[in-house]
Amino acid sequence: MSSAVSEILIVGAGYAGSVVARELADAGKRVRVIDKRPHIAGNAFDELDAHGVLVHRYGPHIFHTNAERIWEWLSRFTQWREYEHRVRGVVDGREYPFPINRDTLNALYGLDLDEAGAAAFFERVREPREPVRTSEDVVLNSVGRDLYEKFFLHYTRKQWGLDPSELKAGVAARIPVRTNTDDRYFTDTFQAMPKLGYTKMFEAILDHPNIRVELDVDFEDVRRRGTFAHTVYTGPIDAYFHHCHGRLPYRSLRFAHEHLPDVAEYQSVGTVNYPNDHAYTRITEFKHLTGQQHAGTSIVREYPQAEGDPYYPIPRTENELLFKRYEAMSADERDVTFVGRLAQYRYYNMDQVVGAALAAVRRLLD
Known part of the structure; x- marks a missing residue:
């Protein structure tokens, strides 16, 4: 044999x-x-670029989970760097916390809402949908027309090549809406990055x-x-x-990596979304994710496209x-x-x- x-x-x-x-x-x-x-390491593959900055070749990968057994399984193969991902969305040239929270509402509309006031605001502007079948239904049912058009509509069209009304509800349901000021993108119990990078973790596995x-x-x-x-x-x-x-x-992506010498920090957080401007959806700066110290910085812009490697069903x-x-x-x-x-x-x-x-x-x- x-x-x-x-x-x-x-x-x-x-x-x-x-x-x-x-x-x-x-x-x-x-x-x-x-x-x-x-x-x-698949799409989680990371490596030092030509300038010595650790970058994720296929866009940002942020590990988060509520499952302790999965956290413990992976912890056999890596040490972790504590990291909580934060995202901003650019609307009319200004950055706002995303997912939408109370600070987003107050900054966007010049308000001074407390938590109860934010809940009342969402209740006032929401467009009730029954049944909720599509991503458009999810967002309108939650935050109403104006926030839908400012943060979701055009981003979704770029990301998926489809209108939110053409996508199942689960796509938008992944993005929470908050009445508090928590500006973390994820709220999972375990949030971290492999200390030496994903590729090193996969080598150990x-x-x-x-x-x-x-x-x-x-x-x-x-x-x-x-x-x-x-x-x-x-x-x-x-x-x-x-x-x-x-x-x-499948939806694919094109990644435009760029190194910026002598720029210590390009943007305030790991990822900035551009729902209404540009052909790309977002820019990620990797030093936020990895904690690496370097005189320059490396970023990636993501351009969704129909053809190419399959990324998203x-x-x-x-x-x-x-x-x-x-x-x-x-x-x-x-x-x-x-x-x-x-x-x-x-x-x-x-x-x-x-x-x-x-x-x-x-x-x-x-």
């Missing part, structure tokens, strides 16, 4: 693939991890004698040649089935119905486990991918 037959093949060295690989390796299984990119990693490898080449005890597939599920029912729609009913056809086919693949954002066509956060991967391993080992 060849060695490959006793190996488990894992397609993708991002969160889903790496977590599954480590769990299987710890359970005594021999694992081969392949990735078509020249690096591990994959550092096991039972794990073999091969980069710049295409799954189709391996698929034609090899036979494995089991395959864990984390890529786009429609690609696995050669798009036989048509392509699942587009949450629309017709897309979910198409996914269900592929999901039904996947149930017949007895020797393949499908897990991750692309394989499950879900808009997962990083901690949710880890959770899905740990659950997949439990099922696989059982």
Whole structure:
């Protein structure tokens, strides 16, 4: 029997693939991890740029979770730097806290609301929607027309290439609205950044004698040649089935990285959103995220686009119905486990991918 037959093949060295690989390796299984990119860590990949600034190549990745077991699992492989992400939204040339909170209302409208006053303001301006089906319904039902148009409408059109009325409610439901002055983007119990970066954390996860990693490898080449005890597939599920029912729609991004020498700080917070101006959606300055000391600074602008690497499954009913056809086919693949954002066509956060991967391993080992 060849060695490959006793190996488990894992397609993708991002969160889903790496977590599954480590769990299987710890359970005594021999694992081969392949990735078509020249690096591990998937979209969380970070590295020093040409100027020595640690940057996230595929846009900002901020770790946050309420799940203690996921926090503890990852803590085996990294020390953490405490970090609470803050975002500002630019409207008519001025920056405001985002998600919308009481300070946003007071600064935007020249008010002096307390918490009860902010709650009353939202209640007065909201446009009740029943039932709430779309992202437009969610926002109008919560904050009304003016705030919707200032902060959400045009940003969503740029980000998704669709009107909020064309997207499922879950997209907008991810963004809270607050009557207090909490200006943190996330309120999870655990919020931090890997102290040495994500790539170093992934190196530690994959550092096991039972794990073999091969980069710049295409799954189709391996698929034609090899036979494995089991395959864990984390890529786009429609690609696995050669798009036989048509392509699942994904939103992609183009990243424009820039280094600014002799600029100690470019912006006041980690990320600034531009809902109404420019072709890009936001600018992130990495030194806020990493805490790195450097004479210059590095930023990235994000330009959403239709073509390119798949980043975000587009949450629309017709897309979910198409996914269900592929999901039904996947149930017949007895020797393949499908897990991750692309394989499950879900808009997962990083901690949710880890959770899905740990659950997949439990099922696989059982």
